[in-house]
Amino acid sequence: MPPKANIKPKQPAGFALPATVSRAALLEDGSDDRFRQLVYDLLTVSVRMEAVREHLARRLGVSGPQYSILMAITRLQGPHGVRVGAIAKALHVTSAFIATETGRLARLGLVSKNPNPKDRRGVLLAVTDKGEAALNKLGPEIRAVNDDFFKPLDRSAFLALARAAAALVESSGKIERRLRLMDDDEWLALRRAAE
Numbered sequence: 001m002p003p004k005a006n007i008k009p010k011q012p013a014g015f016a017l018p019a020t021v022s023r024a025a026l027l028e029d030g031s032d033d034r035f036r037q038l039v040y041d042l043l044t045v046s047v048r049m050e051a052v053r054e055h056l057a058r059r060l061g062v063s064g065p066q067y068s069i070l071m072a073i074t075r076l077q078g079p080h081g082v083r084v085g086a087i088a089k090a091l092h093v094t095s096a097f098i099a100t101e102t103g104r105l106a107r108l109g110l111v112s113k114n115p116n117p118k119d120r121r122g123v124l125l126a127v128t129d130k131g132e133a134a135l136n137k138l139g140p141e142i143r144a145v146n147d148d149f150f151k152p153l154d155r156s157a158f159l160a161l162a163r164a165a166a167a168l169v170e171s172s173g174k175i176e177r178r179l180r181l182m183d184d185d186e187w188l189a190l191r192r193a194a195e
Contacts, residue, residue, distance in 0.1 A: 062108065065093075
């Protein structure tokens with residue numbers, strides 16, 4: 001039996017991921033490091049915002065999405081109520097989702113659903129007296145949490161973030177639709193291949 005050669009295992013050279021963006025505005029000296037950190041930071045902020053929403057929702061005895069719906073109705077209802085579609089648009093969800101969740105909120109006595117006098121097929125949503133009382137009671141905690149969460153922002157940073165977030169909602173919606181279509185096309189191709 002020949003002697004074993006003294007072969008050292010090959011050390012990994014370290015994998016360098018190619019840049020994950022190509023737009024010059026998102027690169028620094030050809031590097032996407034700051035962009036990657038921004039994505040990580042946005043994901044962390046998103047998770048923490050969700051945790052805050054869940055905490056405040058629990059204080060009201062509702063789910064996180066129901067809390068957002070309740071807050072949106074309060075902001076948009078005006079003197080006569082607000083249409084389901086307007087709440088869906090504000091929260092970037094479907095009208096069917098809003099209809100289902102406001103039904104649950106109505107059963108809890110926090111939201112009223114009344115016929116829309118301008119469109120008998122639709123309803124107008126409004127926060128009930130019980131809902132207003134619950135939100136007023138929680139108000140100081142909501143303000144304290146929001147003030148601390150967004151404390152680093154001065155007025156100009158707040159306005160810039162608000163504009164950037166609105167633009168990202170728009171562009172991310174387009175990407176989401178594109179990916180859904182790609183997923184549908186891939187699913188159809190797999191089904192055809194299986195036939």
